[in-house]
Amino acid sequence: MALSIKNNDGQMTGKAVQHPSIIIKPIAKHNGISLVIFGVLLLLTTLLFAQHYWQSYRFAYIFMILLCLVIILVGAVKLFEPAISLYLTPDKITFNHRYGHWQLTWQDIQNINIVAEVVGVERETLPYIGIRLVHIDNIAKNISVRLANRLIHQQQGLIVYGVLHQLMTMEQAQMNFEPFILSTGEHVKGPIAAFLHQSERLSSAFGYHLFLPADSFDRGINEFSQLLKQCKMASSTYQVN
Incomplete structure (x- = not known):
């Protein structure tokens, strides 16, 4: 793509050439958003059920909460990847x-x-x-x-x-x-x-x-x-x- 350049008098002085380019956005960043959303929803669901059955399934809920936090963390790390790879x-x-x-x-x-x-x-x-x-x-x-x-x-x-x-x-x-x-x-x-x-x-x-x-x-x-x-x-x- 060629762009015309004008001086202060409005006269054509030359051309600046903009090279064609291809920008690649990493799929990892999209996966990061999905992981964060999934992790948050799973955590909220776990906390909701834990209010009623905490004493009976305490260790299972602790494991699920830790798993949710790991999923959210992994997703958050992926979100820090550059927008363009x-x-x-x-x-x-x-x-x-x-x-x-x-x-x-x-x-x-x-x-x-x-x-x-x-x-x-x-x-x-x-x-x-x-x-x-x-x-x-x-x-x-x-x-x-x-x-x-x-x-x-x-x-x-x-x-x-x-x-x-x-x-x-x-x-x-x-x-x-x-x-x-x-x-x-x-x-x-x-x-x-x-x-x-x-x-x-x-x-x-x-x-x-x-x-x-x-x-x-x-x-x-x-x-x-x-x-x-x-x-x-x-x-x-x-x-x-």
Whole structure:
């Protein structure tokens, strides 16, 4: 979309170009609202019945009240997720998280696909879309420190899965806080270094450096995977008019 710009005399001075974009709102946020409402209704119902049968079923009511509070808490946490989880433009993809964000150009990405592994004779699909980078250096300076630190722990489920299915060893599953050396020779330290080490190990195990959780999408995982692939393909031919 092109927008005309005028100077103080009302004369045309040029055009400002607004890139087309796709905004993704996470389904997790909608689930949060549902959980809070369900938890509150269940709590009110429990308290109503507890007024009459507290002595007979005291421990059962205590358990139900605690369960309701947990449901409400889980829902409330989901409500703190960003309103927009992914922002797609012709030149880049941005992932938003309540702990920060990362951003990459489509040219930084080598491959996008649903994470799946063959277990025995069956193909098991995991609730993630994997992103393989052309070079891991591309993410080093494009991820916030707080998000890198959070993902180290958030991806432990993938680490455990990898160990259980012999995709990585117990030694590889350990966190590595040694400095990470980029291809330029630069040493990266701190949480980002640990995240880069972990990304390399996950890439060796699953074939991807980054993992987008399914609850950060606004549609099915297959449909969203196709959308990302189409965006990457279109980025190479997109030209600003």
